Amino acid sequence: MTILNHTSSIVDSNGIARLEQEASTAASVKVLEVSISLEAPLSEIVSKLSDLPSVVADSAIDRVVLIRLSGATERASPGARTTQEVNHWERAVRRLERLQAATVVDLAGHCGGAALDLILACDYRVATADFMLGLPIRDGRFWPGMTLYRLVQQIGLAATRRLLFAHDVLSVEQCTRIGLVDSAAGWQPGLISAIRRGATTDLSVRRRLLAEALSTSYEDALGTHLAACDRELRRTSEASDDRH
Structure with missing residues (x-):
């Protein structure tokens, strides 16, 4: 796959594109962009996440991956129907979490279903003012996957416990307040250089x-x-x- 200019909208059939953003130092910062539709079948999302480690390894990028989530969804949980599918999903999220690159998730509009798992697995989270997070509540109950484990690790036990009794949807302000969103100013190209500083080989x-x-x-x-x-x-x- 080729390196594309940041202003280009060309992506491959898997929703993966190479971007090139000019940094303030005049050196180029190469980023891997991955587009994920939350309305896609879970198996398709799993496949895309599972391919990421090899794509990153084979790419001439600066260890920065930008994941763009799209597609409002009424799916209350990741969408698994069997324990085997849950296992496949958790393995895919773990691969993302351990990716040998800094991961940034770009959030806009209403995101539900698998969104929270992907947010928690990424290193940095940016959102637009209209972002709303649908919590993984299925049949009135919070989905008991590894989402809960990551929530406790990242925002604490008390905040996670409050989410169990929260409304089904959180605003961008609520997400920022509890630490699920790092920046509510939306994706800014200037962030690439700053994030690259943290994208060390170790x-x-x-x-x-x-x-x-x-x-x-x-x-x-x-x-x-x-x-x-x-x-x-x-x-x-x-x-x-x-x-x-």
């Missing part, structure tokens, strides 16, 4: 350190953090030697 290490902080004691975490610092010091030292 991004997965930093993700793991953040996640383990919730369940690991200081003493147990110290060794892992020291090892990460040692790798970073060696990397910067080698980079300095190369420049000289």
Whole structure:
């Protein structure tokens, strides 16, 4: 697949496009854009997410993936009908969560169904003023998938417990207040350069350190953090030697 200019609207049959955004430093930042319709069959969304690791590995991008969600949906949960489909879905979301690239999700309009799982699996979330999040409530009950696990990890137990009794839909203001949305100003091309700074080759290490902080004691975490610092010091030292 080819690198496209950010203003181009051409995508391939899978809704995947290469974008090239000029950064303020005059160096180009190459981004992989993925379009996901929440109205598509769950198997189609799973297939697209499952392909992402190999697409990222084969692409000349700067470890930044932009996921655009579209399509208002009345689907209250991801849409799985069997336990096997639930398992396939959770595996696909986990692949996205562990992708070797910084992931940004762009949210607009009414998003429901699989939206919350995808939001929680991404590193950075931007939304427009008209964004509304449909919670995964099925037959009057909050969907008991790994959504709950990620919610507790990311916004806390108390906030998650309140969601169990919340209305079916959250506004962009509510999402921002509890930490589900990072920016309510919509997608801005200027964000690419800032996000690329966090898209290091060892991004997965930093993700793991953040996640383990919730369940690991200081003493147990110290060794892992020291090892990460040692790798970073060696990397910067080698980079300095190369420049000289």
